[in-house]
Amino acid sequence: MKKIILPSGFTFDYTNLFTSWGVTEADVHTYFDSIAGAVKAAVRVRSTGIVDGHLSKDGQPEAILFPQLPYIEDKNLNNETVLKRLEDLGRHAKEKVDAVVSFGIGGSYLGGKVLFDVHCGEFWNQKSEAERDGYPKLYFSGNNVDPLRTNELIATLKRSAAHKGAPYTVMLILISKSGSTIEPMSNFMVVQKALQEAGIGVEVVAVTDPRTDDKETLLHKLAVQQNWPTFAVPDGVGGRFSVFTEVGLIIGAVVGFNIREFLNGAKAMDEACQGGDPLKNPALLNAVLKYIAAEKYGRIIEIMMPYGDSLKSLSEWYVQLLAESLGKHQPKTDGRYGRTPVVAVGTTDMHAQTQEHQEGRLNKIVSFVKVKDWGTEAVVPHTYDEYKPLKAFSGLDLGVILNTALEANSEALTGDKRFNVTYELPTLSAFHLGEFMFMLCWAIFYEGQLAGVDAFNQPGVEVYKKLLGPKLAANQTEK
Numbered sequence: 001m002k003k004i005i006l007p008s009g010f011t012f013d014y015t016n017l018f019t020s021w022g023v024t025e026a027d028v029h030t031y032f033d034s035i036a037g038a039v040k041a042a043v044r045v046r047s048t049g050i051v052d053g054h055l056s057k058d059g060q061p062e063a064i065l066f067p068q069l070p071y072i073e074d075k076n077l078n079n080e081t082v083l084k085r086l087e088d089l090g091r092h093a094k095e096k097v098d099a100v101v102s103f104g105i106g107g108s109y110l111g112g113k114v115l116f117d118v119h120c121g122e123f124w125n126q127k128s129e130a131e132r133d134g135y136p137k138l139y140f141s142g143n144n145v146d147p148l149r150t151n152e153l154i155a156t157l158k159r160s161a162a163h164k165g166a167p168y169t170v171m172l173i174l175i176s177k178s179g180s181t182i183e184p185m186s187n188f189m190v191v192q193k194a195l196q197e198a199g200i201g202v203e204v205v206a207v208t209d210p211r212t213d214d215k216e217t218l219l220h221k222l223a224v225q226q227n228w229p230t231f232a233v234p235d236g237v238g239g240r241f242s243v244f245t246e247v248g249l250i251i252g253a254v255v256g257f258n259i260r261e262f263l264n265g266a267k268a269m270d271e272a273c274q275g276g277d278p279l280k281n282p283a284l285l286n287a288v289l290k291y292i293a294a295e296k297y298g299r300i301i302e303i304m305m306p307y308g309d310s311l312k313s314l315s316e317w318y319v320q321l322l323a324e325s326l327g328k329h330q331p332k333t334d335g336r337y338g339r340t341p342v343v344a345v346g347t348t349d350m351h352a353q354t355q356e357h358q359e360g361r362l363n364k365i366v367s368f369v370k371v372k373d374w375g376t377e378a379v380v381p382h383t384y385d386e387y388k389p390l391k392a393f394s395g396l397d398l399g400v401i402l403n404t405a406l407e408a409n410s411e412a413l414t415g416d417k418r419f420n421v422t423y424e425l426p427t428l429s430a431f432h433l434g435e436f437m438f439m440l441c442w443a444i445f446y447e448g449q450l451a452g453v454d455a456f457n458q459p460g461v462e463v464y465k466k467l468l469g470p471k472l473a474a475n476q477t478e479k
């Protein structure tokens, strides 16, 4: 077995990728110089914030600050003042707020959704206040512009308010770095007006770029004008890395997720991802193997397949991280790079996608995510032991079945020399989640360096935006 096991127990098992029938040692040696270059770039970004070739949307040099996020220090983006303000907001939400609606899209949504799903699970909003330990219900909006869902959300909030029969308070957290993104802003305006008209108490919190110069965001101006408290989407951290900033942490804070432990996990992983030896640095190894698998062996698709329902959004978060960071022009060679990410969840997608993973084109890597100990048990009872097929799994815990299914899937792919890796989290704690997500951030950094792309811009998303504005203007009618 080939594994990197961190002191926390987090494990990266790359046995079925770095092998005689996969990426070989000789392959890795071929890339020795590029690997050394990527390690050097990592040292540089850590100490100076500089990534060669990276420019902001306006074509200006821009610092890359995600490496400092795990460290709660005075001079850093995450410092005690920031953490305390988040914790204060969490306390306020617990004591005074009945429901929160978070408006955001892309990087201003996906990370927070992971924290919510992992900490709260699917049935949070159906739980009693006591079961939620006093924390509010939480809904997401502004991740699309879907009139049906937005109206259903409003109806749901009105129903809850009517059911309570006492003053009901909804906190609207409006998250947008640029401060004018159509999906969150439009939904926010619809929901705010509807709740106010229904006599429901509304509090607004704005999370946006804090600058107050001539580039002040519209949302920041609004917040100042309306006296809304503000939190920062800091400069130097792109949306897809922002789960470790106030953007993601604010969602954790208002539902009682342990944001300090999450950052501690990220810190532990950051420390593990600094060395130049790929066999000891999980992010570097991950990047090297997947880069070579793509370049030399045509494995240009990555299926991110955690086992467990609450981890689907983790896979969705990774889709943005990989696609938006690496699907790019390679300036030095005038080539194109990118690996297409696909969301899958085990065991669900074993009944939908696995056929193709097992027998389809040899163009993909399957990345499994396993939670070793779910911290809960649901043992299948021996109700129908007279039926052999049911007896076969009676007496087993569902978590054991889940993880055994993952092992069987990996073994089946390996049997046909199909590339796959497994990340194992000892438990689904805030710490291990922070570790894993930060490892993936660093892996994307290293792969961007190997591929010669700027992992920190997204010029490709501007093209449709330029077309959308005039099209919307043409649809304006008086309403």
Ligand code: PA5
Pocket (backbone or CB within 6 Å): 105, 106, 107, 108, 175, 176, 177, 178, 179, 180, 181, 184, 238, 239, 240, 324, 458
């Ligand atoms: O990663 C990104 O930069 C994007 O996905 C943005 O997060 C997304 O477009 C939302 O942008 P904003 O936060 O400016 O509303």
